[in-house]
Amino acid sequence: xxxxxxxxxxxxxxxxxxxxxxxxxxIEAQARKLWHDNIExxxxxxxxxxxxxxxxxxxxxxxxxxxxxxxxEQAWQEAFLAWQAVRFVDFGxxxxxxxxxxxxxxxxxxxxxxRKARYLLSxxxxxxxxxxxxxxxxxxxxxxxxxxxxxxxxNNSDRALPAERxxxxxxxxxxxxxxxxxxxxxxxxxxxxxxLSNDQYRDASVRAGMNALEIxxxxxxxxxxxxxxxxxxxxYTADAWRSSKSLATVQASLEGLKQYFLPSLLxxxxxxxxxxLADRIEAQFxxxxxxxxxxxxxxxxxxxxxxxxxxxxxxWVDVSQLTTLVNDQAAVAxxxxxxxxxxxxx
Amino acid sequence: MTNLFRPAPLALxxxxxxxxxxxxxxxxxxxxxxxATKATVVQHYADLAHANYEDALITARALxxxxxxxxxxxxxxxxxxxxxxxxxxxVPYQQTEVFRFGNAIVDDWEGQLNAWPLDxxxxxxxxxxxxxxxxxxxxATANIIASDSVTVGGETLDVSSLSPExxxxxxxxxxxxxxxxxxxxAVEFLLWGQDLxxxxxxxxxxxxxxxxxxxxxxxxxxxxxxxYLDAVTDLLVTDLEWMVAQWAPGNDGNYRAQLTAAEADxxxxxxxxxxxxxxxxxxxxxxxxxxxxxxxxEDEHDCFSDNTHNSHYYNGQGIQNVYTGTYRRVDGSLxxxxxxxxLVEQANPELDARLNSQLDNSMAALGVMKARAESSxxxxxxxxxxxxxxxxxxxxxxxxxxxxxxxxGSIEQAARELGISxxxxxxxxxxx
Numbered sequence: 001x002x003x004x005x006x007x008x009x010x011x012x013x014x015x016x017x018x019x020x021x022x023x024x025x026x027i028e029a030q031a032r033k034l035w036h037d038n039i040e041x042x043x044x045x046x047x048x049x050x051x052x053x054x055x056x057x058x059x060x061x062x063x064x065x066x067x068x069x070x071x072x073e074q075a076w077q078e079a080f081l082a083w084q085a086v087r088f089v090d091f092g093x094x095x096x097x098x099x100x101x102x103x104x105x106x107x108x109x110x111x112x113x114x115r116k117a118r119y120l121l122s123x124x125x126x127x128x129x130x131x132x133x134x135x136x137x138x139x140x141x142x143x144x145x146x147x148x149x150x151x152x153x154x155n156n157s158d159r160a161l162p163a164e165r166x167x168x169x170x171x172x173x174x175x176x177x178x179x180x181x182x183x184x185x186x187x188x189x190x191x192x193x194x195x196l197s198n199d200q201y202r203d204a205s206v207r208a209g210m211n212a213l214e215i216x217x218x219x220x221x222x223x224x225x226x227x228x229x230x231x232x233x234x235x236y237t238a239d240a241w242r243s244s245k246s247l248a249t250v251q252a253s254l255e256g257l258k259q260y261f262l263p264s265l266l267x268x269x270x271x272x273x274x275x276x277l278a279d280r281i282e283a284q285f286x287x288x289x290x291x292x293x294x295x296x297x298x299x300x301x302x303x304x305x306x307x308x309x310x311x312x313x314x315x316w317v318d319v320s321q322l323t324t325l326v327n328d329q330a331a332v333a334x335x336x337x338x339x340x341x342x343x344x345x346x
Numbered sequence: 347m348t349n350l351f352r353p354a355p356l357a358l359x360x361x362x363x364x365x366x367x368x369x370x371x372x373x374x375x376x377x378x379x380x381x382a383t384k385a386t387v388v389q390h391y392a393d394l395a396h397a398n399y400e401d402a403l404i405t406a407r408a409l410x411x412x413x414x415x416x417x418x419x420x421x422x423x424x425x426x427x428x429x430x431x432x433x434x435x436x437v438p439y440q441q442t443e444v445f446r447f448g449n450a451i452v453d454d455w456e457g458q459l460n461a462w463p464l465d466x467x468x469x470x471x472x473x474x475x476x477x478x479x480x481x482x483x484x485x486a487t488a489n490i491i492a493s494d495s496v497t498v499g500g501e502t503l504d505v506s507s508l509s510p511e512x513x514x515x516x517x518x519x520x521x522x523x524x525x526x527x528x529x530x531x532a533v534e535f536l537l538w539g540q541d542l543x544x545x546x547x548x549x550x551x552x553x554x555x556x557x558x559x560x561x562x563x564x565x566x567x568x569x570x571x572x573x574y575l576d577a578v579t580d581l582l583v584t585d586l587e588w589m590v591a592q593w594a595p596g597n598d599g600n601y602r603a604q605l606t607a608a609e610a611d612x613x614x615x616x617x618x619x620x621x622x623x624x625x626x627x628x629x630x631x632x633x634x635x636x637x638x639x640x641x642x643x644e645d646e647h648d649c650f651s652d653n654t655h656n657s658h659y660y661n662g663q664g665i666q667n668v669y670t671g672t673y674r675r676v677d678g679s680l681x682x683x684x685x686x687x688x689l690v691e692q693a694n695p696e697l698d699a700r701l702n703s704q705l706d707n708s709m710a711a712l713g714v715m716k717a718r719a720e721s722s723x724x725x726x727x728x729x730x731x732x733x734x735x736x737x738x739x740x741x742x743x744x745x746x747x748x749x750x751x752x753x754x755g756s757i758e759q760a761a762r763e764l765g766i767s768x769x770x771x772x773x774x775x776x777x778x
Contacts, residue, residue: 098639109524110463110644111481134734136641232499232521236481337767339758340622 027271028202031264035205036188036195038260042086043188047181049079053145054171054178061167069161072170073149077245079177080142084249085256088212091204092195093187099180101137107219107237112138113147120144120169121159127168132176140180143240145173150242202268206336209261212253213323220250221316224299225309233309235300244298250315251292258285265330274333281325288318381692382684384764385606387671388613390683392602394673395445396593398664401438401676403586409435409533410579417572420557429537433653436530438676440660444668447623448616451592451601457529458517459585463644464526466535468519469574471565476542478644480524490516490527491570498525508573510581528581531648536575538650544643545733547725549652615766617686621665622757625708629661630750638743643729654728655719658746659712665753666705686760693763701760704753711746718742 053075060067083103094100105113116139120131132140147154148161148170159166195201218228219237224246226233238246262285269278295315302308331338380386412431416424439460446452465479465486466472472487479486485498494506498520505512516527526532539552555564557572592601605613637645648654667673671685691698718726731739 101639105640109480110478110642112478112640112642112644115478115644136639136734138640138642226521230518230521230523234482234521337762340626340754 027267028199029196031267032196032199032202032205034267035261035264036192038263039086039089040185040188042082042089042256042260043181043185046079046082046086047178047185049075049082050174050178050181053079054174057167057174058171061162061171069149073243076142076145076149076174077243077248080146080240080245081248081252083142084252086260087253088208088257088261090208090211091201092191093184096183096187098137099184102140102180103177104141104239105138105143106239107223108138108143109237113143114151117144117147117151117154121165127165127172129172129176131169132172140173140176142177143242145170145177146240146242148173152242203336205261206265206268206331206334207338209257209265210327210331210336210338212257212261213319213326216250216253217316217319217323220246220253221312221319224303225312225316226303227316233303235303238299241300244300246299247292247295247297247315251289251296254285254288254319258289265326268334269330272333274329277325277330277333281322281330284318284322284325288315288322291315291318382688384610384614384689386684387686387689388610388617389606390671390685391613391617391668392593392606393595393683394667394671394681395442396590396595396602397673397675397681398438398442398445398667399586399590399593402435402442403583403590405431405435405438405676406579406582406586410583413533413537413575413579417557417576420554420559420572422554425537425554425557429651432530432533432537432651433656434676436648436653436656437660439530440657441664441667441673443628443661444620444624444664446620447628448619449601449605452589455585455589457523458514459529459582460531461517461523461526461529462531462647463524463649464531464535465522465524466526466540466650468516468525468527469532469535470571472540473542476540480522483520483522483524485520485522485525488519491567491574508570508577510577510584513574513577513581528578530582531650532578533575533582534648534650534653536571536578541643541650541652541729543729545641545730545736547727547730549727550650611766614686614689614764615761617668618757618761618764618766621668622754622761624661625665625750625757626754629658630747630754633658633661634743634747637728637732638740638747641732641734643732646729646732649729652719652727652729655712655716658728659709659716662708662712662746662750666709669701669705686764689764690760697756697759697763701753701756704749704756708746708749708753711742711749715742715746 053072056067056072056075060069060072087100087104090100116135120127120135120139123131125131138144148166154160161167161170220239222228224233224235224238235241235246239249240246262282266278266282269275269281291311291314295311299312302312327338409428409431412424412428416428442452443456443460446456465483467477467479467487467489468485469489470491471489485496488496488498490496490505490508495502495504496516496519497503501520503516503519505516513527513532517525517529519525519527535550537552538550539556541548541550543549553564555562555568557568557575558564559568563569591597594600595602597603605616632645633647636642643649646654647657669686671683671687673681675681687698687702690701715728715731718731719728726736726739728743730736731743733739
């Protein structure tokens with residue numbers, strides 16, 4: 001779409017410009033190659049899991065008795081967590097057609113998901129692929145599927161799955177998500193050359209990890225915990241509250257960063273003038289992840305009870321320390337400056 | 347608020363930006379004045395803010411008087427005059443928003459004046475099936491106007507007597523940012539009412555009889571509604587008086603004194619941070635892209651009056667004002683002085699020319715939005731532009747977003763050129 005075609009045109013121009021400049025150093029080239037391969041692995045996994053989700057939803061809705069709701073829910077969860085693992089990538093093909101928003105429109109303070117669901121389920125015509133395609137980003141991704149599968153009020157209504165129209169919408173939606181990951185994977189593979197030839201993508205990749213950590217710390221943890229803004233604890237500002245998977249998504253994002261983002265960052269740091277930072281960041285990732293699987297639990301009860309809340313605080317402190325190490329110290333060590341980003345503003 | 351916007355990485359955009367020949371002129375680089383320094387630029391920035399807040403105050407007083415007349419004599423003519431006064435008051439206020447990011451004193455204060463989106467059911471009656479409020483907001487249907495007391499989050503508050511102080515205390519009651527009891531959008535709701543037209547043409551249609559007395563009163567509690575409108579407009583005036591005083595010259599104890607006494611680099615950083623944050627994250631992201639891509643009129647800024655195009659346009663104007671050191675006052679006079687543009691021109695004339703031309707492009711793109719919304723034939727308001735399948739509206743908004751994204755890249759570059767290395771916000775709004 002417009003935003004991406006613009007970005008693409010600009011990157012191509014940048015590539016032409018940079019071709020005349022000196023070759024990026026061997027180390028940086030290796031780090032970028034590793035990033036590209038790792039992110040491709042993450043996208044492949046997302047692609048497989050969403051295909052599985054789409055097939056299961058389709059079979060369940062077609063009445064094949066071997067498939068039950070539980071299997072579909074499980075497939076949704078695995079696909080959604082696969083997305084969490086690569087959610088940090090905020091440049092390149094995921095920008096095309098607002099794909100990132102299509103996968104996950106979040107946060108949704110005004111409950112737009114519920115409003116769009118009512119629209120999808122009540123329109124006059126039978127649902128078709130275009131019903132999803134034309135419905136806007138809030139109706140095109142994992143949160144809408146989560147609504148159909150887990151929303152308590154909806155599940156107690158006469159439209160609850162596997163009611164025919166609801167099931168048809170779920171199948172189409174899962175198919176839409178799956179087809180988006182096909183495109184994402186293909187485009188990422190085709191993106192290899194521009195990505196490797198343009199050394200601006202080193203900074204873009206580091207910033208992607210920095211932004212993801214900042215969002216994780218401030219928006220996905222501090223906000224629902226009532227540590228910012230008005231100070232009110234509210235699970236509704238967290239990810240995936242309908243399925244009680246808020247903290248599972250946090251874990252998946254951290255593991256994704258460790259698996260797909262960290263290795264290249266460590267390479268760059270080990271070749272910087274502060275190589276010791278690499279070990280500290282690696283150790284801090286371990287420390288953060290030690291909060292799991294104990295914290296792989298619904299967030300709402302932790303917010304409701306001060307004793308339990310302390311567990312959440314422990315995680316938040318560990319994540320904050322990691323964010324400081326990466327966003328302040330590591331970024332400085334390898335010379336990446338924070339620019340304006342989407343978190344600016346209120 | 348929300349955080350969804352992901353534009354192309356700016357570094358890439360910067361690397362590839364084709365040089366634009368210097369066609370825009372910096373209006374403030376006069377011939378016979380001493381060259382601008384960082385210190386004089388920060389001084390003039392404070393002058394600009396002062397003039398801008400004074401205009402916001404002048405127009406808010408006019409609004410206060412117009413609503414007083416409406417309350418005393420609820421006629422169609424007085425309603426029309428009050429709405430016009432509200433629209434006029436938005437013009438200077440939206441330009442001040444560029445001072446918000448970076449100056450914590452403004453950011454901490456502004457929630458009482460311009461918070462949005464709001465759960466208007468806190469204030470007055472709403473049509474329930476057209477009303478989508480914030481999840482988990484216990485105050486979303488409190489209806490202060492119809493109540494002697496409201497209970498939010500286990501706390502019961504006496505609201506039998508509506509005063510400016512009480513409304514200030516009710517703002518964000520129950521810890522929800524959507525509980526907006528005060529400010530421009532509360533006044534807007536009390537004048538226009540809920541917009542029940544969705545993506546179709548038409549704004550809120552509150553009947554004038556909502557302020558009538560006796561048997562003519564519609565929707566109940568007309569006298570209370572008038573009291574609310576009276577108190578909330580009074581509060582707006584006193585809030586703006588306070589902010590004008592913060593920027594006034596000749597006062598050792600105010601914010602201006604503090605800002606101009608600090609290292610000039612700090613002031614320059616605040617100026618650039620304000621421009622970039624409003625440009626990208628807030629205006630292009632929160633206020634336009636979210637509403638557009640999610641087809642969400644709940645995310646429309648001036649949703650009751652359908653004045654959103656002007657709110658966006660004057661936000662953009664504020665960004666340009668700060669860069670060029672120029673502000674057109676509501677009485678038509680022009681404030682000019684040493685500017686960021688002058689500083690960047692000294693350091694990198696090509697960048698200055700490019701950024702000036704990008705700011706012009708943004709204003710042109712936002713100008714198209716404004717013109718289309720105000721067109722005498724077949725106007726298209728912002729909530730129509732974001733409707734599903736409206737290709738023309740989508741294009742208009744997308745052009746504005748792209749222009750703002752582009753100028754933000756140059757703002758970052760200007761910051762580097764002026765030796766400002768960190769463009770991170772201070773910790774305003776965080777309570778750790």
